[in-house]
Amino acid sequence: MLRVLYSYDKSGDEDLYWRHNIEISSSKLVHFTPFNHSSICPRSCYSTAFDLDSSYRLGSPSLTALYNLLVSKIHDLSIDLLYVDHSFPYHPEFLASLPCVKALRICDGWLTAYKTFIPLGFAYDHIFYNSPYFSPTYSTSSLLSKLGIQSFSLQPLGHLKHIGEPIILKDYTERDIDIVFVGSLHREKMQMLADVSRYYGQQFSIYGMSTIKQKLAFFFLFNGRRVIRSLPFMQIPFVYNRSRIGINIHNNGYLAYGNARFFDLPFYGVVQVCESPPDNDLFPPYSSLVHAYTDSHSLIKCVNKLMDDPVLAHSISSRSPKAIQPYTFQTLLHSAILDISHLC
CATH class of the missing domain: 3.40.50.2000 (Glycogen Phosphorylase B;)
Known part of the structure; x- marks a missing residue:
């Protein structure tokens, strides 16, 4: 079984939504463990690549606490793959020390890319993207190629399953x-x-x-x-x-x-x-x-x-x-991880 630590960034009800959907994505082949990094380290420490680098080099206590907890979970749970979503709290030098495969999902496009994943993407073994369209100049795949990233693929966002009171669709x-x-x-x-x-x-x-x-x-x-x-x-x-x-x-x-x-x-x-x-x-x-x-x-x-x-x-x-049934979050996530299982 492939063991995946899903590191994400949500709060409040959205956190409950994401945690539930990550957990129910597990199968006999892949087991997902949700890990909300924003609950441990505030986003201000890593809102941009510059902020992340400053926090890392200055030894931010909350960033250090996040890294220590992540290392502990990777060891205790025998994690094969770290999957990072929504934001970018992990410094490349820290990622290089981890004994597992690292994958990143990007979904914000060119409005934030030049201050987030473009300076940091090289540190990951694989990059998933939700749209083939990056900017008027580049497709997402051509941009990643120009950045020297060797392994990448399309992973649509998909639909997160509703939790709580069942919904009967109205005509x-x-x-x-x-x-x-x-x-x-x-x-x-x-x-x-x-x-x-x-x-x-x-x-x-x-x-x-x-x-x-x-x-x-x-x-x-x-x-x-x-x-x-x-x-x-x-x-x-x-x-x-x-x-x-x-x-x-x-x-x-x-x-x-x-x-x-x-x-x-x-x-x-x-x-x-x-x-x-x-x-x-x-x-x-x-x-x-x-x-x-x-x-x-x-x-x-x-x-x-x-x-x-x-x-x-x-x-x-x-x-x-x-x-739209083929495009559930669970189906797409499970398929995406199996597609890169050879990296583990």
């Missing part, structure tokens, strides 16, 4: 939210969300993880004409189950194609409208059910088409949960 006709967006209210998304908000008014529900400053900017600077409501993480699946059409807007357009929302919407029968990538069939068979847009005008056009043709929308809603 499309029974749903009471016409159009929904759930996500962080980053500045890059605000103009498009504001355009949709003004056009559809109360038919469009927005739930955003946002600061007071972001909410004010959306209302006044971008003329969004509404107050953004917060939504507890554990309530997101229930909102999706009430929604007919879901808008997916990424921080950096199609370059972030395949975010968590991309997989969550169809699992709850929400008809997805999403940015159009160069390859519209990246995640078959589900990809063919996504309505693709390129700007605010085409987004609204896609939504209008679905609203004007409820038979089409109902059909897509009914087929989506089955079509």
Whole structure:
């Protein structure tokens, strides 16, 4: 059996979600142990490669405590592979001392890459990436090749299994939210969300993880004409189950194609409208059910088409949960680890 220590960075309800999904990914071939590194060492110690290097060289007590605990777990659990996700708390010189294979998953694209994984990626034996699109200049694979990284592969994010109260999917006709967006209210998304908000008014529900400053900017600077409501993480699946059409807007357009929302919407029968990538069939068979847009005008056009043709929308809603079924977090993680088991 391959033993994997899954080092991740989440807090609150999201921590419970991730811990549960990591644990249930285990099988007779692979055993996963969740390890939340952010609960031991604050993110401020490693938010960038510069911060990490400074913390390491200055002997940060919390970083040292994290490293000591990690070494202990690797030894006590006979870990074969360290899998690092979400953030980058491990210094290359520390990683070089570990007696196991090291794998890293990157999923933030070029908005943060030059201050995080690009300076640190060389220290890992394998790199997983969630999207083939890195920037207007490079594909993710071509960038990793130029960095001299020899072993890398695509691992989609997939859908995290809901925990708690079971959800019985509503029929499309029974749903009471016409159009929904759930996500962080980053500045890059605000103009498009504001355009949709003004056009559809109360038919469009927005739930955003946002600061007071972001909410004010959306209302006044971008003329969004509404107050953004917060939504507890554990309530997101229930909102999706009430929604007919879901808008997916990424921080950096199609370059972030395949975010968590991309997989969550169809699992709850929400008809997805999403940015159009160069390859519209990246995640078959589900990809063919996504309505693709390129700007605010085409987004609204896609939504209008679905609203004007409820038979089409109902059909897509009914087929989506089955079509996205191959892309669960557990299936994708398990497969990815087995694919690099030869490194161990």
